[in-house]
Amino acid sequence: MSRSQETLSLKRKRPEPNALALTPENALLNLIKSKGDMGIWKADMKRETNLSEPVVTKALKALQGRNLIKEVVNIQNKGRKHYMAAEFEPSKELTGGAWYTEGNLDKDFIDILKKSCSKIIGKFKVATAQGVYDFCKDNKIISVDITTQQILEILRSMVLDNEIVEVKSTGLGEFHKIPVGTVCYRTASGMGLGQGPKVGAMASIPCGACPRINQCTPDGIISPKTCKYYQKWLDFGI
Template sequence: MSRSQETLSLKRKRPEPNTLVLMPENVLLNLIKSKGDMGIWKADMKRETNLSEPVVTKALKALQGRNLIKEVVNIQNKGRKHYMAAEFEPSKELTGGAWYTEGNLDKDFINILKKSCSKIIEKFKVATAQGVYDFCKDNKIISVDITTQQILEILRSMVLDNEVVEVKSTGLGEFYKIPMGTVCYRTTSGMGLGQGPKVGAMASIPCGACPRINQCMPDGIICPKTCKYYQEWLDFGI
């Protein structure tokens, strides 16, 4: 065989450009990227690509080795292997938001925030969520970054646990610094006549103040059937 014939033979053996695109790794990477910050479950990859288990497993391992994808924890189904493109951060639906660390509820962090909120409310007798947040931030009570929304969720959970009471400012007395009608919080022991109308706890269905309402579903980990607050509310109404 002449040199020119050998060259032609080698050229014929080179993969077509489209062949590279259809390689399992590329197929899976494109699929995973298309799911954005929600990622995708391994079983769904097999179903959507029609690739076999060994092929998917090998391709995922290769993609992880190249740091193109990462495995993330899905709090709704911790036993499932969930993957996401490296450039995305998991959504709150997957991680549970700020209250979860590596897929586990950060009870220590929650308890620290609860105690801090309770002390601040006791100090000022009555406070708004924004007021509690500002005091925490200005006095560096919490060593990690927190948001007003996180403080609000903590206060709402404390209302459900009867640790504080949600009231509306009357604009008088202890409320003179807070505009009339503004929702604020005070300790349960501080309630008395003329000290603001109670609007939280059993005054309305607890779902309205639940910080996990977005994750509540009929057959989910968080659901009305297993919610003690919802059951207490039902029992209260009987």
């Protein structure tokens, strides 16, 4: 065999540089990584790669065995097998966020937060979402990490359940440490709202419906001291 023929033979036997990238495993891995923290459903993998069911199943098993991908729960479609690259954490849209554990609503965690918020509001009579969060954090009431947004979501759910009432600060009395107009929360029992139809913030205090609440200050032209509606609200003992 001539030298030129040997060279030609070697070229034919030598794999193409991108041959490895064309294997089912690498094709699926690249696709899964491209989906980031949202991952991808198994059926969508087959559709986007044109690979057959047995090939996809075998490749996914191999990738999982090498710890390159992981199966995650999609709370919107728990019956679907959803996969994500190992280096990503599932998005809240996929898992439901902090309220879900392994795809199931964590009712115990929610109940603990509700009870804690209720005790804090009862202690201070009135509190903002930030105030409740700060107290929880400073006193290590909750053993897991929480956010102000989570506290706010819990407080809003408690308002809907008629457990607490959402009001706006007047800057007077028990509100003296809270800026006028700031949304805050107080126990429902002290306002006659423990039972019966749900009553929102607008019905609980006139300030909630006042169009000039942002201009209201204790010693200003517009003030709770001179407001006849606020005085009437106090006289009735609401």
